[in-house]
Amino acid sequence: MINRKTFEYGFYAAVIAVILALTGLFSIFEQRFVIDDRLTLSAVALVLMLGTAAYFTGSQVKNGDRVALTINTVVGSVIVGGALALLIVIEATIDLTFVFPNTINPVGEALSFGAEYPGSLIALLVFSAGVGAVMSGLLIIPARARQMILASAGLTIVIGLLRNQIDSLITLSDALALAAAFGLGFGVAVRRGADLPTGQRLLLAALPGVGLGAVLGVIASGGGVAEGGILRIGENAPLILGTGADAGLIAAALSLAVILGAVGAVGGLLMRSTRTFHDGMLYLVASLLIFGVLNWQ
Structure with missing residues (x-):
């Protein structure tokens, strides 16, 4: 044996x-x-x-x-x-x-x-x-899954060693919001947009991100990104979630609705994309989450 x-x-x-x-x-x-x-x-x-x-x-x-x-x-x-x-x-x-x-x-x-x-x-x-x-x-496990796991682990190590240079790149709060909008967009496109033309499918995929962005914008404008706020994870203030927070409720909600809506639309693109684009976007989202976690540590 x-x-x-x-x-x-x-x-x-x-x-x-x-x-x-x-x-x-x-x-x-x-x-x-x-x-x-x-x-x-x-x-x-x-x-x-x-x-x-x-x-x-x-x-x-x-x-x-x-x-x-x-x-x-x-x-x-x-x-x-x-x-x-x-x-x-x-x-x-x-x-x-x-x-x-x-x-x-x-x-x-x-x-x-x-x-x-x-x-x-x-x-x-x-x-x-x-x-x-x-x-x-x-x-x-399948070779494709193994490659993703090993690549993510390797990227984590590299980023960890360069942490002092990337602390201010993206916070965990920002990374989680982007990943959520991306995942929701992809999920909606798969479940509801399979038979729709590309343009309509992207609009449909953007809707969850728009809604999520509007809600987070309202919270951010109410002090959610300030120290001790519900949207602040770790010491550093969120960069993306803080967009427009100082300009008032409407500005913050609209800004994040546009940003996360666009991210959701990108998630909708994965449904009929090439394998290279599909894997590349998954690696990107995983990388952002890794950056966020390392920033939070």
Whole structure:
């Protein structure tokens, strides 16, 4: 049930992981956060190592046996985790700094998951098995869905590393409003506009966004985007939802009705669009939500 290639690829991945660990990679990356106080770049690097090993070992299962696929991905990931755990044991027993000076900051501290040695070894192995199991799930689902998930995860990491440069780009409130208008427009177009000409379908798809924008505009003009307001999530004031808020109720309602109505119409375009446009718009909406979440953190 366990493919011979699983041990081979797992061994190769383990050697690479240990070499990178001895260069001090985990200790250096431990100082960089992708999400403040929650996710470090060191953890991301570990997941990439474990996930890559699991992917290559799992991809060797060709007969569609999901049990065999899961076993091979978990084994491949655990081989890498086990090699890193062995390195931590050696590091705790022998001073490696005379050969590998970058290990002056112990690898075990960066991979401890908050547990004390030797409990951290168990945590590392359990985490490795978990990553392998998740990767097996990704290999089972359709390729298109897998690509979207991996692309979104990669984009989250990149955006997280560049967070200081994008904090003021879009707030979570704005992102949620845009996503809602987009989703409502698409849903209405699918359910009610299947047989309508393009122009009529877009107008129909815009209506939910217009209504949503008008309601949010009324709330925004009444202090909804001010500090402590119902439309304000996080420290930064919403940029889009704050459009026209200082100019009065009518201006705010009309401004947001136009903006979210247009977004809803774009959602209606997806119904008969090309796959490239369809996927591109979904990636865009997902990206806006990711920006919003990172801004909120």
